Amino acid sequence: MSLETIAFGGLAVVLVASALAVVLTKNLFHSVLWLALTLTGTAGIFLTLDAEFLAAVQLLLYAGGVVTIVVFAIVVTERLVGDRITQTSRQIFSGLIIAGAVLVGLLTFILRAPLSRPRPPLGGDLTRAIGDAVLTRFVLSFELLGLFFFAALLGALYFARPDD
């Protein structure tokens, strides 16, 4: 058993456990902290796939940015102490049925698909390949992404502006 297999197994256990904690824990704030663990574990999964750049992006944007924003939103809409932060779940039974059905469908599809090809050797620096592709083949999408970010941030600022 190689080191990579052990790393993948450990990360998979951490990921599934923390994801379950995100959807099951009563305290919304703890839920966000578990989400931070899930996103960090995903960065580890990216590392086992030789995608160091994406692991860094994942940590910066997701585990850094998203968690910070969500914590701010919780602070605004809930009180951090007291009973109000506890959240109840509803319709657990139908949720189990829907999620279980989707999971079974996905798993049968994955396990029946002819995918068992070996991992090809790493052809050069993936970070350099990503950079080259972004600034040549996908340059229009990249610029549109900048425009999209501008629009989204303006919209967020507009919605969350203080009352005048």
Add this chain to the structure above:
Amino acid sequence: MPASVSLQGYLVLAAVLFAVGLFGVVTRRNTIGILLGIELMLNAVNINLVAFARFNGDAVGMVFTVFTISITVAEVALGLALVILIFRVRRTAIADHLDLLRG
């Protein structure tokens, strides 16, 4: 035990995470909790994209992942701004209380 993890291993992990996120979206009552479930689902999709890109030996899938991560962050920022706005107007963050359009 194979020497390295197969593509199926990554896909199964992503499928499980996706199902867990879907369960959260269906069962959570707080809008922020629903957003966290959506985050989990998008995260699972990213694992799929990166795994396919690596096993195909093609960096294009990783470029796509950069795009999806960025768009997700913008989506969360905008979604939480909407949550805060709704909270200001209706004084609630529970999705079931937002039944203004119910006939």
